Amino acid sequence: MEPHDHGHEAGHGHDHPHDHAEIGQLAPPQFYDIMETAVRELLIEKKLIEPDEIRRQIEVLDSRTPALGARVVARAWLDPEFRARLLANGRAACEEFGISFYDDTQLIVLENTETVHNLIVCTLCSCYPRPVLGLPPDWYKLKPYRARAVIEPRAVLAEFGTIIPDDVEVRVSDSTAMVRYLVLPRRPEGTEDFTEDELAAIVTRDTMIGVVPATVAAGGIRQ
Amino acid sequence: MTQERSSQPRKSATVVFAWGERPIFQAGDRIRIGTRTPIGHYRVPTYLRGKQGVVVQVIAPAAVDNEEEGYGRNAGKRLHYYRVAIPLEEIWPDYVGSPRDGLYIEIYETWLERI
Numbered sequence: 001m002e003p004h005d006h007g008h009e010a011g012h013g014h015d016h017p018h019d020h021a022e023i024g025q026l027a028p029p030q031f032y033d034i035m036e037t038a039v040r041e042l043l044i045e046k047k048l049i050e051p052d053e054i055r056r057q058i059e060v061l062d063s064r065t066p067a068l069g070a071r072v073v074a075r076a077w078l079d080p081e082f083r084a085r086l087l088a089n090g091r092a093a094c095e096e097f098g099i100s101f102y103d104d105t106q107l108i109v110l111e112n113t114e115t116v117h118n119l120i121v122c123t124l125c126s127c128y129p130r131p132v133l134g135l136p137p138d139w140y141k142l143k144p145y146r147a148r149a150v151i152e153p154r155a156v157l158a159e160f161g162t163i164i165p166d167d168v169e170v171r172v173s174d175s176t177a178m179v180r181y182l183v184l185p186r187r188p189e190g191t192e193d194f195t196e197d198e199l200a201a202i203v204t205r206d207t208m209i210g211v212v213p214a215t216v217a218a219g220g221i222r223q
Numbered sequence: 224m225t226q227e228r229s230s231q232p233r234k235s236a237t238v239v240f241a242w243g244e245r246p247i248f249q250a251g252d253r254i255r256i257g258t259r260t261p262i263g264h265y266r267v268p269t270y271l272r273g274k275q276g277v278v279v280q281v282i283a284p285a286a287v288d289n290e291e292e293g294y295g296r297n298a299g300k301r302l303h304y305y306r307v308a309i310p311l312e313e314i315w316p317d318y319v320g321s322p323r324d325g326l327y328i329e330i331y332e333t334w335l336e337r338i
Binding site for chain 1: 266268270280282286289304306308314315318319320321323324325326327328329330331
């Protein structure tokens with residue numbers, strides 16, 4: 001086949017030489033790929049689940065992104081009564097936004113303050129507030145972060161560029177069972193006249209895991 | 224101080240609760256995490272076995288034991304999870320940081336011992 005005689009969808013212009021690898025599954029499936037396929041096909045064959053349930057659950061997960069959590073945080077920064085409800089019962093307050101907890105987990109929202117810095121980890125696996133933030137980043141699921149976050153949280157935070165003063169208490173929450181955690185970061189200075197949307201834009205995923213503070217620069221809305 | 228009229232009905236003192244219905248620990252209680260090593264699926268990380276801490280919150284509502292749930296044995300018995308705080312210096316004797324730094328985790332009632 002000639003380099004550029006294949007049809008492409010609009011938006012994928014090929015004015016560069018084709019020296020990248022073909023996109024496709026070229027390597028043979030690995031152990032876990034085969035196990036996942038085998039278990040899935042067995043469950044379907046035995047009529048324990050329907051193929052549509054798997055597709056639906058992928059759609060559920062795809063609809064959850066850090067933008068949901070960011071809206072919750074922005075509202076909490078602006079509305080003290082909502083903030084109080086969020087800290088009292090994270091799940092119920094998120095449900096006010098129409099965010100459902102399809103996995104039947106509870107949510108505890110941890111407020112960062114001048115004197116307390118919260119960090120979230122799951123040492124056993126990858127428990128994460130998926131209903132509010134979607135899928136966790138890969139580093140959150142890997143063993144170095146999972147082990148080191150509870151052994152030397154200040155060193156881990158420093159690697160993210162977050163230096164915690166000695167007089168600030170570090171609280172590491174290890175989510176393992178049926179509770180998930182969300183960090184309510186501190187509202188940065190210089191955002192006094194921000195709208196709710198502008199505030200939400202500076203609340204990134206990592207601020208809600210607790211590895212970095214929220215900063216005005218994160219939004220890119222204002223110079 | 225003025226007496227406010229409450230719209231809440233007064234709680235009956237004669238109601239008896241079933242076993243497991245009420246949390247047996249309260250915020251402030253000192254606890255030790257059990258040292259059992261059950262076979263199979265469990266949710267209490269080994270690095271916390273035998274460590275001492277304090278209950279900071281009763282997590283509501285009561286929930287099934289998800290160690291049992293992992294085997295599909297959802298017997299229906301519900302107990303409370305507790306948010307427990309353990310000083311990082313208690314877990315790691317050579318911990319580097321503030322002595323106030325702590326590990327927080329939710330632990331099922333059957334794993335906690337009162338101290």
